[in-house]
Amino acid sequence: RVFATAATAKSGGGYVTIANDGDTDDALIDVRGDFPKVEVHESYEEDGIARMRHIEKLDLPAGNVVELAPGGYHVMFMQLKDQLQPDAKKKVTLRFEKAGEIEVEFLVATPDKLQMPMGEGAMNGMDHSNMKMGN
Numbered sequence: 773r774v775f776a777t778a779a780t781a782k783s784g785g786g787y788v789t790i791a792n793d794g795d796t797d798d799a800l801i802d803v804r805g806d807f808p809k810v811e812v813h814e815s816y817e818e819d820g821i822a823r824m825r826h827i828e829k830l831d832l833p834a835g836n837v838v839e840l841a842p843g844g845y846h847v848m849f850m851q852l853k854d855q856l857q858p859d860a861k862k863k864v865t866l867r868f869e870k871a872g873e874i875e876v877e878f879l880v881a882t883p884d885k886l887q888m889p890m891g892e893g894a895m896n897g898m899d900h901s902n903m904k905m906g907n
Contacts, residue, residue, distance in 0.1 A: 774849070774878040777856045784856050785813070786847040786864075786878050787840045792832040794871075800830040802867035808851035810864065815843050824848070832868070856880045 774786040792798050803810050813824045830845060832838050840846050847864065849856070856862070860880040867873050 774856055774862060774880050776858045776880050776882055777852060779855060781855065782852050783848060783850045784852065785849065787842070788847065788876070789837060789839045789841075790832060790866075791837045792834055795834050796870060797834050798832045798871055799869040800832060800866060801828070801869050803847055803864060804867070805849070805862060805864035807849045807862075808853065810850070811848050812840075812845060813848040814845050829869075858882050 774784055777784045790800065800812060803812055811826045812830055814827050815822065815824045817823070826848075827845070830838065838845070858880055862878045862880065863875055864878060865873050865875050
C-alpha cells in the first residue's frame with residue numbers, strides 16, 4: 773500500500789516485500805509509474821539525523837526475501853502534483869535485472885492503517901516530505 777498524502781506533501785512512499793524464490797541472484801534496478809519521479813530509496817541514520825538516498829540497484833539474493841519497510845528501503849514517489857487519495861489505485865512497474873518487468877498495483881490507504889501485512893507481496897507507505905535528503 774501507499775498512504776494518502778497530506779495536502780502540502782510533495783512526496784510519499786510505498787513498501788513491499790519481494791521474495792526471490794529462484795536459484796539465481798537478481799536485483800531491482802528500476803521503478804516506473806505515472807508519477808513525475810519514482811525511485812527506490814534507502815533510509816538511514818547519520819549523526820542522529822534520519823536521511824535517505826536514492827539507490828541504483830537493490831540486490832535480491834536467491835532464495836531470500838527483501839523487505840522494503842519503514843527505516844530501510846522503500847519506493848519513493850516525488851514531485852507529486854496531485855495528492856494520493858484514499859482508496860485510489862496506482863500502478864507501478866518494477867524492473868528486475870533478470871526477472872524483467874512486473875506490474876504491481878498500490879492501494880492508497882489512510883495513515884491509520886500503518887501496520888504492514890506480510891506475505892502475498894503486500895505494500896504499505898508513508899509520507900516522507902519532512903525528511904532530510906542525503907547524498
